[in-house]
Amino acid sequence: MAHGHIDEFEPLRPDTIADIATGHLFAPTPPGAGPELDDGWFERGIAARWRTKEAFDELDDLLDRVDAIAARYGV
Template identity: 80%
Template sequence: MAHGYIDELEPLRPDTVADIATAHLLAPPVPGGGPDLDTGWHERGIAARWRMKAVSDELDDLLDRVDAIAARYGV
């Protein structure tokens, strides 16, 4: 693993990975450690998706045309 870069790296054993994951999942939450989200994040996300709808529809149409051309030529 990582030949030519760092020869001393070895993959972690499954039990080591399980120990790390268990310690992470069972660790108590850090007070004040979470991100502070403002209250408008959901509305902004929905608005962004609505703005992208026209672009997404055009992309769908383009990909449908590409599929039709490929099917016509047996690709």
């Protein structure tokens, strides 16, 4: 806390924290608040992951080589 600048606050009790968390986790989403997804969102996501697989595999290999060089020099 910022001693001398703000009055000390009483800490939240565990049951109050649980009430706040439960309210956020289980509150219904108001209409129009979330993204509107069409029926093809899942297939597009899978296709995007497959398109980037080769690039990420190359990046993974590069990072493995960097780790090996760093380990050789004790970095």
